[in-house]
Amino acid sequence: MAKRKAVSIKDVARESNASLTTVSLVLNNRDGRISSATRERVLSAVERLGYRPSRLAQSLQSQRSGFLGILVPQLRHAFADVYFGELISAIQETAAEHDYKIILDVANPRYLERNHHLELFRRHYIDGLLCLGVTNNDTYLADFGEGQPVIVVNNRVQDVDLDFVQCNYVEAGRIAATHLCELGHRHIGYIHGATEVQTTSDLRHGFEEILQRFDISLPPSHFEDGLYTEEGGADAAIALLKRDPSITAIFSGNDKMAIGAISGLKRIGKRVPEEVSVIGCDDVHQSEFCDPPLTTIHTPIFDVGARACTMLLDLISSKQETVRETKDVSLTVRNSTAAPQTGRNGSPQ
Amino acid sequence: MAKRKAVSIKDVARESNASLTTVSLVLNNRDGRISSATRERVLSAVERLGYRPSRLAQSLQSQRSGFLGILVPQLRHAFADVYFGELISAIQETAAEHDYKIILDVANPRYLERNHHLELFRRHYIDGLLCLGVTNNDTYLADFGEGQPVIVVNNRVQDVDLDFVQCNYVEAGRIAATHLCELGHRHIGYIHGATEVQTTSDLRHGFEEILQRFDISLPPSHFEDGLYTEEGGADAAIALLKRDPSITAIFSGNDKMAIGAISGLKRIGKRVPEEVSVIGCDDVHQSEFCDPPLTTIHTPIFDVGARACTMLLDLISSKQETVRETKDVSLTVRNSTAAPQTGRNGSPQ
DNA sequence: AGAATATGATAAAACCTTTTACCGAATCGA
DNA sequence: TCGATTCGGTAAAAGGTTTTATCATATTCT
Numbered sequence: 001m002a003k004r005k006a007v008s009i010k011d012v013a014r015e016s017n018a019s020l021t022t023v024s025l026v027l028n029n030r031d032g033r034i035s036s037a038t039r040e041r042v043l044s045a046v047e048r049l050g051y052r053p054s055r056l057a058q059s060l061q062s063q064r065s066g067f068l069g070i071l072v073p074q075l076r077h078a079f080a081d082v083y084f085g086e087l088i089s090a091i092q093e094t095a096a097e098h099d100y101k102i103i104l105d106v107a108n109p110r111y112l113e114r115n116h117h118l119e120l121f122r123r124h125y126i127d128g129l130l131c132l133g134v135t136n137n138d139t140y141l142a143d144f145g146e147g148q149p150v151i152v153v154n155n156r157v158q159d160v161d162l163d164f165v166q167c168n169y170v171e172a173g174r175i176a177a178t179h180l181c182e183l184g185h186r187h188i189g190y191i192h193g194a195t196e197v198q199t200t201s202d203l204r205h206g207f208e209e210i211l212q213r214f215d216i217s218l219p220p221s222h223f224e225d226g227l228y229t230e231e232g233g234a235d236a237a238i239a240l241l242k243r244d245p246s247i248t249a250i251f252s253g254n255d256k257m258a259i260g261a262i263s264g265l266k267r268i269g270k271r272v273p274e275e276v277s278v279i280g281c282d283d284v285h286q287s288e289f290c291d292p293p294l295t296t297i298h299t300p301i302f303d304v305g306a307r308a309c310t311m312l313l314d315l316i317s318s319k320q321e322t323v324r325e326t327k328d329v330s331l332t333v334r335n336s337t338a339a340p341q342t343g344r345n346g347s348p349q
Numbered sequence: 350m351a352k353r354k355a356v357s358i359k360d361v362a363r364e365s366n367a368s369l370t371t372v373s374l375v376l377n378n379r380d381g382r383i384s385s386a387t388r389e390r391v392l393s394a395v396e397r398l399g400y401r402p403s404r405l406a407q408s409l410q411s412q413r414s415g416f417l418g419i420l421v422p423q424l425r426h427a428f429a430d431v432y433f434g435e436l437i438s439a440i441q442e443t444a445a446e447h448d449y450k451i452i453l454d455v456a457n458p459r460y461l462e463r464n465h466h467l468e469l470f471r472r473h474y475i476d477g478l479l480c481l482g483v484t485n486n487d488t489y490l491a492d493f494g495e496g497q498p499v500i501v502v503n504n505r506v507q508d509v510d511l512d513f514v515q516c517n518y519v520e521a522g523r524i525a526a527t528h529l530c531e532l533g534h535r536h537i538g539y540i541h542g543a544t545e546v547q548t549t550s551d552l553r554h555g556f557e558e559i560l561q562r563f564d565i566s567l568p569p570s571h572f573e574d575g576l577y578t579e580e581g582g583a584d585a586a587i588a589l590l591k592r593d594p595s596i597t598a599i600f601s602g603n604d605k606m607a608i609g610a611i612s613g614l615k616r617i618g619k620r621v622p623e624e625v626s627v628i629g630c631d632d633v634h635q636s637e638f639c640d641p642p643l644t645t646i647h648t649p650i651f652d653v654g655a656r657a658c659t660m661l662l663d664l665i666s667s668k669q670e671t672v673r674e675t676k677d678v679s680l681t682v683r684n685s686t687a688a689p690q691t692g693r694n695g696s697p698q
Numbered sequence: 699a700g701a702a703t704a705t706g707a708t709a710a711a712a713c714c715t716t717t718t719a720c721c722g723a724a725t726c727g728a
Numbered sequence: 729t730c731g732a733t734t735c736g737g738t739a740a741a742a743g744g745t746t747t748t749a750t751c752a753t754a755t756t757c758t
Contacts, residue, residue, distance in 0.1 A: 055472040057744030060405040071522035089426035104451045123404040231637045289579045406714030
């Protein structure tokens with residue numbers, strides 16, 4: 001199939017009776033050194049031959065790949081998660097605006113064991129890396145060093161001194177707690193996600209801070225792990241209400257689990273929000289379309305992704321030395337929360 | 350910050366008192382030419398220096414980038430769509446198994462206008478391309494040619510002769526229609542997605558084929574565009590029932606719109622499935638967690654993505670000349686469909 | 699007019715591999 | 729012992745660009 005060889009700068013040089021160097025200078029507008037006559041000659045040859053410089057050769061020479069990496073953890077189907085998807089959309093869009101392309105990697109055990117994360121830089125795959133969904137267990141993050149720009153997106157890592165852009169999850173916890181308390185709830189369940197995620201703790205700290213202020217106790221029996229999945233959320237909600245039927249409100253660490261929780265509550269015949277209020281966290285798109293529409297903490301995920309990408313580019317071009325940003329969150333009230341029913345239905349006071 | 354220069358094969362050669370060539374031969378196991386003594390010497394030097402070959406130089410030399418491209422259309426936040434996400438997960442996983450990496454591009458108008466899709470190959474960004482979410486309007490697909498392996502994923506393009514891997518949407522339409530008809534529905538609404546998508550027509554053809562067999566008419570007033578979004582699905586369902594209150598079942602072109610439709614129906618006080626049945630298509634993960642859980646056509650999206658990726662690799666390595674595959678689909682019955690209520694509530698017979 | 703400076707273009711080095719072709723030394727067969 | 733192999737290894741080319749240093753030629757200054 002004689003896949004005819006790609007045209008190179010040499011071909012252009014020959015075609016235009018100019019030297020290799022001249023062609024390069026013209027193409028890169030290296031100051032007016034070249035006469036407009038030769039410039040035209042070169043340009044027309046480029047046009048005629050349909051020449052486009054090889055990005056491989058360019059990268060080799062410039063020692064810049066023009067790629068940004070996105071590293072996500074190994075989950076069921078990581079990319080089918082709207083939370084990650086939203087971040088990736090934001091990152092891709094921002095990167096494209098700056099003529100960078102995105103490459104996608106999944107940090108599974110095999111990957112890490114083979115040090116593929118280090119190869120990303122050492123073998124010049126990428127110029128910078130964005131890490132999504134990291135946990136405090138991800139010790140490999142400590143492997144990155146000098147000249148390897150890395151930003152942790154919407155999280156932090158406890159023991160590793162890495163740059164990050166995140167939402168204020170402590171505040172998110174406070175807002176959620178305040179909302180429930182002010183509605184009058186006193187028996188509250190808490191569905192959390194993986195505890196090794198830093199923002200999971202942040203959220204809980206903020207939440208408990210406010211509960212204490214309202215003098216409400218949150219016994220261990222009111223906590224349940226929802227695994228950050230719908231199924232987990234459903235199971236957790238059911239477990240919580242079985243263990244303590246007086247619970248009138250549930251805070252879920254993310255919307256996914258909250259939606260699962262609503263589905264679980266319905267399954268055991270509890271009406272939302274009449275009998276049990278549910279509040280989530282994230283404000284993903286579909287929260288508007290579950291039944292009832294979910295009250296949740298709005299976190300500016302898209303902005304965080306875009307900002308992280310911009311900052312990464314600044315790190316790469318040495319416009320920044322270090323990045324540490326925390327974005328504000330807010331309450332989005334829909335219909336899954338209400339004041340608790342007084343009297344009859346349980347609620348032993 | 351003296352970012353100390355990366356160690357190159359030259360450094361290894363010097364360190365191990367061998368020639369450049371020898372080092373390369375050892376590293377690539379080019380037949381037993383090298384004595385085990387030198388081999389050891391080289392290997393230990395590699396170890397000591399922490400040498401890793403530059404993939405840029407390798408790619409330049411081999412004329413293979415080691416990347417696969419994924420091109421998605423411009424949508425709200427394309428990657429935050431579980432359907433695309435599932436495909437991307439499958440592709441990424443398969444590619445990684447074969448030591449390929451994935452790069453992500455969004456085909457927005459600016460991108461296409463600048464012919465960035467062609468640059469992908471011409472500038473050696475990628476060795477092969479997977480196109481997601483294409484429509485019959487995407488004429489740029491015709492630009493790809495010889496030596497540019499491209500596969501359309503879970504779709505086809507009417508006028509362009511491109512390789513594809515897809516689900517059998519004609520059959521999906523048939524199955525959905527059969528299900529509704531056998532339940533006894535006679536007044537059926539149809540929420541469709543973008544008509545410029547080939548599978549949209551396939552689905553409809555299959556659906557109408559069965560309705561004719563059951564001698565049921567589907568007047569234009571029973572069609573509504575749901576824009577492939579939740580909002581669109583909700584609006585469409587409401588419009589359909591306002592226009593013809595005798596409708597007892599709705600088929601939706603994807604689950605997203607179906608979930609929206611359920612939410613819309615509830616909003617106007619219609620119970621699902623007692624008053625109106627809803628059946629979707631795709632079987633996305635969350636269909637299990639809406640209320641009621643959605644009856645839908647299961648399409649093996651993940652398999653399609655994985656298969657498309659495998660086939661693309663075969664095209665690249667010339668193990669295949671052409672790819673045309675259609676995967677089976679099946680019915681997943683949950684609780685959003687039921688027999689129509691007889692008598693009282695409308696249903697003029 | 700002779701020296702100094704612009705101007706326009708180019709040869710060569712550098713970026714880092716892999717592969718091809720070749721070379722000297724040792725081994726082997728006759 | 730001569731010619732043919734095998735063995736172990738290397739120099740050089742190729743892959744395609746950018747950048748640096750250099751070289752002619754033309755122009756300007758004194």
